[in-house]
Amino acid sequence: MSKIVILGAGISGHVAAAHLRRKLSKDHEVVVVSPNSNYQWIPSNIWVGIGRMKSEKILFPLAPLYKKKGIGYKQAKAISFFPEGDKKEEKPYVLAEYVTGNNKGQQEKVTYDYLINATGPKLNFEATEGLIPGKNKTYSVCTYTHADHAWEGLNEVIQQMKSGKKIKILIGTGHAKSTCQGAAFEYILNVEQELRRHNVRDMAEVTWISNEYKLGDFGMDGMLLSYGSMTMKSHEMVEMIFEDRDIKWVLGAGVNKVIDGIAYYENLEGEHKAETYDFAMLIPSFSGHGFKAYDKNENNITKKLFKGFMIVDADYTPKPYEEWSVKDWPETYQNPSYKNIFAPGIAFAPPHAISKPRVSKNGTAISPAPPRTGMPSGITAKLVADNIIDSIKSGKKSLNHKGSMGNMGAACIASAGYGMTKGSGVSITTYPIVPDYEKYPKTQGRQLGKTFGEIGLAGHWLKLALHYAFIYKAKMRPFWWLIPE
Ligand SMILES: Cc1cc2nc3c(=O)[nH]c(=O)nc-3n(C[C@H](O)[C@H](O)[C@H](O)COP(=O)(O)OP(=O)(O)OC[C@H]3O[C@@H](n4cnc5c(N)ncnc54)[C@H](O)[C@@H]3O)c2cc1C
Numbered sequence: 001m002s003k004i005v006i007l008g009a010g011i012s013g014h015v016a017a018a019h020l021r022r023k024l025s026k027d028h029e030v031v032v033v034s035p036n037s038n039y040q041w042i043p044s045n046i047w048v049g050i051g052r053m054k055s056e057k058i059l060f061p062l063a064p065l066y067k068k069k070g071i072g073y074k075q076a077k078a079i080s081f082f083p084e085g086d087k088k089e090e091k092p093y094v095l096a097e098y099v100t101g102n103n104k105g106q107q108e109k110v111t112y113d114y115l116i117n118a119t120g121p122k123l124n125f126e127a128t129e130g131l132i133p134g135k136n137k138t139y140s141v142c143t144y145t146h147a148d149h150a151w152e153g154l155n156e157v158i159q160q161m162k163s164g165k166k167i168k169i170l171i172g173t174g175h176a177k178s179t180c181q182g183a184a185f186e187y188i189l190n191v192e193q194e195l196r197r198h199n200v201r202d203m204a205e206v207t208w209i210s211n212e213y214k215l216g217d218f219g220m221d222g223m224l225l226s227y228g229s230m231t232m233k234s235h236e237m238v239e240m241i242f243e244d245r246d247i248k249w250v251l252g253a254g255v256n257k258v259i260d261g262i263a264y265y266e267n268l269e270g271e272h273k274a275e276t277y278d279f280a281m282l283i284p285s286f287s288g289h290g291f292k293a294y295d296k297n298e299n300n301i302t303k304k305l306f307k308g309f310m311i312v313d314a315d316y317t318p319k320p321y322e323e324w325s326v327k328d329w330p331e332t333y334q335n336p337s338y339k340n341i342f343a344p345g346i347a348f349a350p351p352h353a354i355s356k357p358r359v360s361k362n363g364t365a366i367s368p369a370p371p372r373t374g375m376p377s378g379i380t381a382k383l384v385a386d387n388i389i390d391s392i393k394s395g396k397k398s399l400n401h402k403g404s405m406g407n408m409g410a411a412c413i414a415s416a417g418y419g420m421t422k423g424s425g426v427s428i429t430t431y432p433i434v435p436d437y438e439k440y441p442k443t444q445g446r447q448l449g450k451t452f453g454e455i456g457l458a459g460h461w462l463k464l465a466l467h468y469a470f471i472y473k474a475k476m477r478p479f480w481w482l483i484p485e
Contacts, residue, residue, distance in 0.1 A: 002028045002392050005094060005112035007078045009034035009062055011042070011374050012345025012381035013118030015485060018476055019385040021071050028392060031072035033110055035099045037061055039474055040144050043374060044467050046186050048147035049281070050194045051155055055144040058467075060475060069476060074110065075100050078119065078289075081305055082109070083338040084296040092340070113340060114388045117310050118381060120346040121286035121372075124175075130258035131174045131284055137261050138174070138280045141187055150281055154191065157279045161200035167278045170263060172209035174282025176254025179369040181210060181218045184283050185238070186414035189426065191281075192245050208242065208249040209263065209275060209282070211366050213358055215239055215249060216428075218412060219368035221355045223430050224444045226452040234428065237453045241426060250275060252358070254366040255282060270361030286346070286369065304335075310343035311335055314351040324352050326406035326436040326445075332399045333384050339397065342388070344380035346372040354434055373410045376433065378485030379403055405433040409450060413463045425459020428452075 004020055006013045009032050020030045038059040047053035066073040076096040083092045091111040098106050123142050125131050133140040139150035157167045171188040173181060188208055195201040208215075216222050216234030223234045242249055252268035263282065264274045288308040295301045305311060314330040328351040335341040350370045358367040383401035390398035409431035429452055435445020443451075473483040 002113040003111065004028065004030050004114045004116065004388060005110055006030070006032045006116040006118055007034070007094065008032075008118035008120055008345075008347070009036065009039055010118060010120045010345065010377070012120070012347070012377040013116065014039055014474055015378045015381040016116050016118060016344065016385040017066075017071050018069075018474075018480070019382055020389065021069055022481060023385075023389045024392065026070060029072060030070075031074065031110065031112075032062070032066060033074045033076050033078055033094065033096050034062070035075065035077040037063065037075055037100070038144075039065075041467060041471050041474065042142070043183075043463075045141045045144060045147040046183065046190055048144060049139070049141040049150040049154070049187060050190045051151040052194075055148050058471070059144055060471075065475065074098070074108070076108070078117075078291065079107070081291060081293040083115075083293065083301075083305070083341060085111075086294070086296060086298055092338070114391075115341045116381075116384055116388075117341065117343040117347045118345050119289055121309075122289045123284050124287040125284045127285045127287070128175045128255060128258060128282075131255075131282060136258050137278060138258050138263075138282055140284065141183065141281060142180075142283065153279050154194070157204075158195070158198050158200060160278070161195075161203035162198070165203070167204045168276055169204055169206045170209055170275055170277035170280040170282070171206070172250075172253075172282060173211045173368070174255045174258065174263075175285035176211050176256065176266070176364060176366040177369050178211060178283045178285045179219045179371050180283045180286070181212060181368060182371060182373065182412040182414070184208075184210070184281065185218070185412070187281055188247060189241070189245070189414050192247060206245075206247045207275065207277075208247055209253050209255065209265070210249070210251055211254055211368055213252055213268070213356070213367065215242065215251065217355055217368060218428070219353075219355055219371040220410070220430055220433060221435060221444075223428075223446050223451050224448065225428065226448050227454075231448065232453065234453070237428070241455070252360075252366055254360070254364055258282070266360055266362065266364050266366070268358060268360050268366055270364075288347075288349070304337040305341070307349040309349035310341075310347050311337075312343050312348045314349065316349070316351050319352070321356055326404070326432070326434050326438070328352065329404045329406050329434050331402040331404045332387065333380055334387075334399065342384040344384045345377035348380075371410070371433075373412070373433075375410055375485065376405055376408050379408055382485050406436050407432050409433065413459050413466070425454075425456065425461075425463060427454045427459035427462065
């Protein structure tokens with residue numbers, strides 16, 4: 001009998017738990033340890049943040065589902081890792097602390113045979129002074145509670161505009177090294193559309209602020225796209241969209257401090273500037289959770305497991321940008337020191353950024369960290385689960401399932417507006433996520449045809465369809481596994 005412990009019940013942890021439970025007999029134990037009582041479909045937070053979808057629609061409680069499916073569940077947070085056990089406990093374990101109920105504050109050694117760390121990112125608001133969701137007129141849409149607050153804030157300024165006040169809206173990244181430009185891009189398009197719906201568009205100045213060097217970088221170094229029968233650079237497409245919608249932009253900006261209504265930033269020229277606003281949604285930087293790890297004798301071995309995020313089978317040798325290769329990216333998400341530990345989704349440490357790193361004239365690094373979108377999070381979780389399943393079933397270690405972000409695609413479907421006929425969408429699909437300059441030397445490392453941009457209602461429908469399909473899948477309704485990751 002094997003016991004598989006999964007930390008985190010986000011896209012990656014939940015996908016891993018579902019596949020493990022479906023494919024392994026009940027002799028084997030599958031246990032999820034996660035602090036949030038709910039599963040949330042994060043991409044739909046965008047619609048919660050414009051007041052067009054209630055947060056209840058994008059979440060459901062985990063405990064009843066896990067009980068029904070025979071998945072163990074501890075509403076607790078992992079604190080530290082003991083991959084060799086300790087002086088008293090023979091088995092490897094994770095020290096977890098309960099976050100609710102009678103056990104709140106109690107710690108437990110959760111032992112395992114296999115461990116999947118799917119804890120995603122820490123939303124590192126603290127890295128930017130004053131950037132606190134719901135305070136200083138800045139908001140976030142990274143969780144459903146943040147998105148609820150964002151709608152409250154946005155609604156307030158919409159009401160002010162209705163009573164005649166001119167308003168400034170600022171949306172983008174809230175740190176020099178933030179990622180998730182795609183989510184902010186989607187939000188700005190939705191907000192802009194909402195202002196029109198409320199007949200207050202002429203009362204608002206809408207500005208995009210970002211650490212990107214060029215528009216449409218998205219932390220993926222931009223891309224050359226097929227657009228209808230043309231090819232187009234992603235910055236040209238996003239410029240066209242922003243110009244069409246009268247959205248201003250500030251680029252190469254590392255926001256470093258926020259006070260009530262003012263975002264301070266440094267730009268690549270080394271200038272210190274500020275943007276004023278009445279409502280801002282700024283994505284924080286992401287970091288690892290700061291977990292510690294100890295060996296059997298309780299010596300600190302954190303460096304064997306973590307490099308911010310978790311160390312996996314990537315090539316972490318520091319190299320100049322010109323020598324970065326798609327081959328540096330991991331394929332099995334297995335920790336090299338402890339082969340029964342895996343980290344799919346956002347939890348693994350990337351070998352390097354994807355966008356060209358840039359530094360301001362003062363030496364401040366200002367460029368996007370690599371994006372880690374939902375599709376690769378699901379795919380990597382499934383492949384990790386499949387390797388564990390094969391190993392358990394065959395009785396010998398198996399790593400036959402592989403997948404790198406150098407052979408996976410990402411779809412940024414930025415719906416703009418909500419409703420079956422009123423919405424429109426901007427879809428940008430990229431393949432592969434990490435450019436492969438050997439395979440696709442003439443098209444900036446990407447395969448044209450599989451890397452394309454589209455504007456129109458179809459993208460919006462697709463986003464809505466994905467919302468329903470993925471919530472159906474996450475609820476493990478009949479034949480859920482037929483829906484791909
Ligand atoms: C607003 C927004 C919109 C997005 N839109 C899209 C989109 O349209 N398409 C797309 O592909 N991607 C999108 N993304 C990205 C996508 O949401 C992420 O790639 C995905 O959620 C990552 O999955 P994950 O499981 O690795 O991490 P998460 O989903 O962040 O899950 C991490 C889990 O770990 C848990 N956890 C945290 N700390 C601990 C701890 N100490 N112990 C145990 N558990 C812990 C958390 O509670 C959570 O359950 C969007 C992201 C945002 C913020």
